[in-house]
Amino acid sequence: MKLKEYPDRDMMMIDLADALASEINAGLMTHDRVSLAVPGGTTPGPVFDTLSAVDLDWARVSVLLTDERWVPESSDRSNARLVRQRLLTDRAAKAEFVGYYRDGLEPDAALAAVGEELGAVLPLSVLLLGMGADMHTASLFPGADRLADALSDDAPPLMALRAPGAPEPRVTLTAPALKGAMSTHILITGADKRRALENAVDLADSQKAPVCVVLQNATVHWAE
Numbered sequence: 453m454k455l456k457e458y459p460d461r462d463m464m465m466i467d468l469a470d471a472l473a474s475e476i477n478a479g480l481m482t483h484d485r486v487s488l489a490v491p492g493g494t495t496p497g498p499v500f501d502t503l504s505a506v507d508l509d510w511a512r513v514s515v516l517l518t519d520e521r522w523v524p525e526s527s528d529r530s531n532a533r534l535v536r537q538r539l540l541t542d543r544a545a546k547a548e549f550v551g552y553y554r555d556g557l558e559p560d561a562a563l564a565a566v567g568e569e570l571g572a573v574l575p576l577s578v579l580l581l582g583m584g585a586d587m588h589t590a591s592l593f594p595g596a597d598r599l600a601d602a603l604s605d606d607a608p609p610l611m612a613l614r615a616p617g618a619p620e621p622r623v624t625l626t627a628p629a630l631k632g633a634m635s636t637h638i639l640i641t642g643a644d645k646r647r648a649l650e651n652a653v654d655l656a657d658s659q660k661a662p663v664c665v666v667l668q669n670a671t672v673h674w675a676e
Contacts, residue, residue: 559623603665
């Protein structure tokens with residue numbers, strides 16, 4: 453794990469966006485297509501705002517989510533909605549978006565169709581993740597009903613699971629898909645998440661601290 457500390461959040465967001473853009477561009481120089489997996493939530497919004505304006509060959513970039521709540525894009529809780537509003541705009545509007553939600557279907561019933569699209573963009577070229585104070589990443593939550601299956605080396609790339617206290621099912625990239633990324637970045641802010649990161653390193657147990665599945669090869673970006 454490489455830890456990068458920043459004096460303020462604004463500088464971190466700009467620096468991280470620049471790093472992602474550089475890696476996407478490098479990938480496009482040697483591959484026909486590049487895949488970028490990103491988290492939901494509000495924290496990465498400023499990164500998306502900067503990245504969306506970068507002059508890249510976005511038509512050759514596939515954007516997908518690290519995880520999604522099983523709600524339609526009309527919902528305020530939809531990660532896809534956030535990504536469309538903050539990342540898939542400006543120059544990045546030309547990127548292909550690989551969405552997971554299928555109207556009228558339960559997650560498990562939709563995963564076969566989604567899996568075909570997902571297979572075309574794996575392994576991930578660039579991966580951006582968040583981390584919660586409970587040491588979860590993507591929707592790999594401690595105590596989730598199928599966490600052990602999702603952490604298994606033979607897990608399918610995408611799985612549906614329920615997290616403790618979550619009002620709806622979630623779908624998430626699993627450990628093999630996350631660990632297979634060519635480049636991994638984790639974005640965290642605040643003292644609580646810094647302590648959580650240190651706890652995860654000490655625990656080194658992906659059942660208790662699922663973020664451990666990606667820490668070894670990740671660059672962690674932190675600002676207070």
